[in-house]
Amino acid sequence: MIIILLICVTSLSANILLDVNFLERKTHYDFSSLQSPFKNNEISDQGFKLQAIFANQAKINNIWYKKGDFLKNYKILDIYKDYVLLEHYNGDQMYLKFKKESKINVNF
Numbered sequence: 001m002i003i004i005l006l007i008c009v010t011s012l013s014a015n016i017l018l019d020v021n022f023l024e025r026k027t028h029y030d031f032s033s034l035q036s037p038f039k040n041n042e043i044s045d046q047g048f049k050l051q052a053i054f055a056n057q058a059k060i061n062n063i064w065y066k067k068g069d070f071l072k073n074y075k076i077l078d079i080y081k082d083y084v085l086l087e088h089y090n091g092d093q094m095y096l097k098f099k100k101e102s103k104i105n106v107n108f
Contacts, residue, residue, distance in 0.1 A: 046072070050084060050096045058084045060096065 048071065052059040057066050058079050065084075069076050074086040077093065084096040 046074075048096050050098050053079060053081060053084070058096075060084070 048060055050058060050060055051062070056079055057064050058076070059065075060071060065071060065076050067076055067079055071086065073089050074094075075089075077085045077087050079085075082098060085093060086096055087093050
């Protein structure tokens, strides 16, 4: 009986030591390759250049577009005062914004 009790206590002590070692172990994760899970992203590599927004129309790459028009694989969902909301045919939505140096404001 004493031997069985001793074996149980020894086994329990080993499990406790394993748990303590588990808590002391430091885990490092590399998050540098993670991408944003949000669909709204600024377009940077599509070759689109937002040049002007006027009267609910947007001038992109020297062509005027309105809401509902298509630009390559993108549909223009909406036109705001500072950006255009585009939707790719796969459902991803992206913003097309003015470049800081090219923004022109027209006030009436």
